[in-house]
Amino acid sequence: MERESKENEKKENVVTREELFITSKVWNDMHGEGQVEQACRQSLQDLGLDYLDLYLVHWPFPNYHAPGCDGDARNPDSRPFDAGEYLSVWRQCERLVEQGLVRHIGMSNMTIPKLEAVLGQCRIPPAAIEMELHPGFQQPELFRYVKERGIVPIGYCPIGSPSRPERDRTAEDVADTQIPIPFSVKPQQYLENLWCAVQDPLTEDEMERIRRADKNCRLIKGQVFLWPGADGWEDLWDMGS
Numbered sequence: 733m734e735r736e737s738k739e740n741e742k743k744e745n746v747v748t749r750e751e752l753f754i755t756s757k758v759w760n761d762m763h764g765e766g767q768v769e770q771a772c773r774q775s776l777q778d779l780g781l782d783y784l785d786l787y788l789v790h791w792p793f794p795n796y797h798a799p800g801c802d803g804d805a806r807n808p809d810s811r812p813f814d815a816g817e818y819l820s821v822w823r824q825c826e827r828l829v830e831q832g833l834v835r836h837i838g839m840s841n842m843t844i845p846k847l848e849a850v851l852g853q854c855r856i857p858p859a860a861i862e863m864e865l866h867p868g869f870q871q872p873e874l875f876r877y878v879k880e881r882g883i884v885p886i887g888y889c890p891i892g893s894p895s896r897p898e899r900d901r902t903a904e905d906v907a908d909t910q911i912p913i914p915f916s917v918k919p920q921q922y923l924e925n926l927w928c929a930v931q932d933p934l935t936e937d938e939m940e941r942i943r944r945a946d947k948n949c950r951l952i953k954g955q956v957f958l959w960p961g962a963d964g965w966e967d968l969w970d971m972g973s
């Protein structure tokens with residue numbers, strides 16, 4: 733949400749802050765000691781807010797890439813997941829809750845092995861975990877794992893992210909069905925999507941048809957975050973042999 737629209741809403745008294753649920757994330761290049769708070773405060777200032785409802789660690793490693801780079805670009809400083817390094821970021825997120833800057837904290841782009849390595853050591857457990865979820869990529873094991881621990885799964889790219897950059901596309905990508913609550917900035921589309929969420933729920937038969945549409949097809953492979961010497965994007969998701 734842009735600051736301008738927030739200020740307009742305040743003026744028109746359309747919604748109150750308490751009625752909104754606002755999420756932001758810390759980007760990979762702000763994982764160092766002291767940087768998470770700095771990034772969070774910058775987002776609060778940019779959004780004209782006193783607090784965020786949810787603050788996520790965007791990726792589980794400090795690897796970042798130059799904006800607009802192509803899919804084969806590798807940053808020589810990139811490295812594999814390290815539980816200790818991740819927990820130092822998480823401790824900083826926990827402090828944001830204690831300071832009242834954020835209400836809840838969460839994770840994103842995690843796998844079961846990574847969660848197993850850190851969940852037991854979180855003083856404040858994640859309220860939510862963001863993961864790619866759409867009919868063509870349902871991640872049932874991760875979804876169940878997260879739900880069983882009382883964590884809310886948030887699905888990103890729910891309609892298959894048709895506008896994602898070219899570097900995030902491969903010939904095998906499949907995402908041919910739709911579920912509600914996708915991203916859009918166009919009023920007609922986001923109203924359609926909200927409407928879907930309050931209409932009659934899907935029937936068990938429709939849910940079963942969606943379940944059968946799973947093609948285990950990950951769209952956001954994240955290859956630009958690979959480290960030198962990695963075999964391929966599968967390494968980011970603990971799928972390597």
Ligand SMILES: NC(=O)c1ccc[n+]([C@@H]2O[C@H](COP(=O)([O-])OP(=O)(O)OC[C@H]3O[C@@H](n4cnc5c(N)ncnc54)[C@H](OP(=O)(O)O)[C@@H]3O)[C@@H](O)[C@H]2O)c1
Nearest residue numbers: 840888889890891892893894895914915916917918921924
């Ligand atoms: N945690 C992560 O690492 C991560 C990774 C990827 C995405 N995300 C987040 O997840 C959210 C959704 O992901 P996404 O935007 O990539 O994928 P998405 O929600 O699957 O797709 C969004 C696209 O669908 C189109 N769309 C939305 N509603 C539509 C409708 N009713 N009819 C036709 N087209 C419609 C939008 O078109 P218009 O452009 O025309 O509005 C937009 O291009 C975003 O907020 C994104 O930031 C998080």
